[in-house]
Amino acid sequence: MRIDVITIFPELFGPFLDTSLIGRARSKGLLEINVHDLRDHTEDRHRSVDDEPYGGGGGMVMTAPPWIAAVQRISAGRNPRRIYLSPQGQPLTDGKVRELTASGDDLLLLCGRYEGVDERVLETVVDEEISIGDYVLSGGELPAMVLIEALSRQVPGVVGQPLSVENDSFRGGLLDHPQYTRPPVVEGLEVPAVLLSGDHAAIEAWRRQQRFEATGRKRPDLLARREGTTCRSKRSNGRRAEELKVDEGAAGGPAVASQTTDTE
Template sequence: MKFVVLTIFPELMDAFWANGIMRRAIQSGAIDTTAINIRDYAEGRHRVTDDRPYGGGCGMVMKPEPLAAATKAARQMAPRAPTLLLSPQGQRFDQRLAGQLAQLPGMILVCGRYEGVDERFTEQFVDMEISIGDFVMTGGEVGAMAVMDAVTRLIPGVLGNEDSAEQDSFGDDRLDTAHYTRPPAFEGDEVPEVLLSGHHDRIARWRCADALLRTFARRPDLLRKGRLSDEEMALLSAWHREIESIIREQIGRGPDPPSGGG
């Protein structure tokens, strides 16, 4: 996987690539990374990459010429890679999109700044706009890092354990289960007994139930769009019966008596 990042702050990428999973992925040859300084393709003594917007308004807009020249240079390095612009107006980035991008030979990530980039550059050079959420940041660099991190860990061999990425949150439209490590007791809070049992089937069932409960409580939308397994259907049906039983018992008790006054 070839990553080429277009930015006016290439030093940010150098620090990102020098640590953790990204560093190991580079060392193993799973990914190859390059940061292109957009200023290197700007004209004039001051290498200006932005200008005032036509029609007035606050802020500055990134000029199309240096962006276009930098993109052309990036395409020489990664000729089969699509050009992706980090933008709040783009397609929402999620685990499914990360999986699709992980199948590509590479990607060119354009990090916008200021009020945005000249629309003519977007129309002529950008294959896809990507947003990491419904909020605005000062630039696309953090978004580019998020995309690269999420995509890199899906490349076979990067995590070491091939099951790790599949079991993560959103891997199957479910949030991840709770995780515990040593010590077995922490400030009076103990690890669930089943996780200490060594009984792999019981542990698997507990993790399935815990992940399902977390998803239902925190992101029920994921359950609506995904497909439930037979085990999950059985769990939800059992919970449904239990909830109905509790409701019937509460209804049978009648309303609470009024509190007395003094």
Template structure:
């Protein structure tokens, strides 16, 4: 997968790209990042990429010319990429969207600053608008890092263990079950006996129940889309009533 990142602050991504899963994905050849400072594409003699909004108002607006030219540069000779605008007005990001984007060969992120984007960018270039939450960040870089990480870790062989991604929280529609490791007794706190029983059927049943309980008590909104048996739905109602 190729990912182009249009940003005024490419140095923000250097640390993220050189560690952990994103570094591993590059070493495996699964992921090729390209940092593009779209200020380099401005035709403004002062290297400005923003201007005052028509109609007045506070803040500055990113001008269309630098971003249009930067997009044309990174898409030259390329098939149709997904062009993602990081924007608080975008659709709320979730695991389903990550899985969708992980199937693409070429993604482009546009990371804005200032008050917003010239609307012609949104209307003529962008294929997806994404928000990582109902709060305001200084720019789109941190959001783009989060989306990029969540997508790249889904690429084949990147995690090493093929079952890791499907078992993550949200991948099944439920939150993930609790985890324990050695020692079995730590300062008098015991690992649940079922996990040391060696009975894989009971272990899976326990994990499913714990996952369901956590979701019902912490994120009940997720249950509307989860695939549950009638018995599980009855159990959820009991927990919620209690």
């Protein structure tokens, strides 16, 4: 997977990209991450990237020409998915992370600053906006790191134990189950006996039940959303079954799906 990042503070990414899982993944060639300085794509001697907003108001707005030039040069000969990190964007979810990874697309992340970028940047060189939450940060660098971290876990070979990725929180719309390790007793609190039983079926059942309980207690919105999706699926399947019964009765035999084509 290749990810390019445009920022006016490339130095912020050094330690992040060189340590832990991401550092090892880059050294193994599993991830290619390039950080570009937006100021390298300016044309004035001051390397200016911002100006006062039309119509007045506080703060500065990042000008469009450097962004457009940077995106065009970095994208030359390729067609990366261009993402602007913004609180106005689509919320970043586990499903979105998996969708981005599964697409196989190269990614180009744009990290704004100040009061944001000139709207014409979004209209000309941005494919989508992504938000990591309903709050405001000083820039898009931390959201970009969050997105990179989440994406990297989905790349085969980055995480040493694939099962740990499969069992991450939010899989199936549920939070993760409680985790325990040595010692067996801490401050009078014991590890649940089922985890020491060696009965893998019982352990799996306990963990699944704990996932439901944790989700209901900590994130009931996720559970409600999951149950709503299940109910809609059941209703949809029920309607389809009724339609098949009607078709079968009308035709005097098993219903057969057909494809129709409109002709002029």
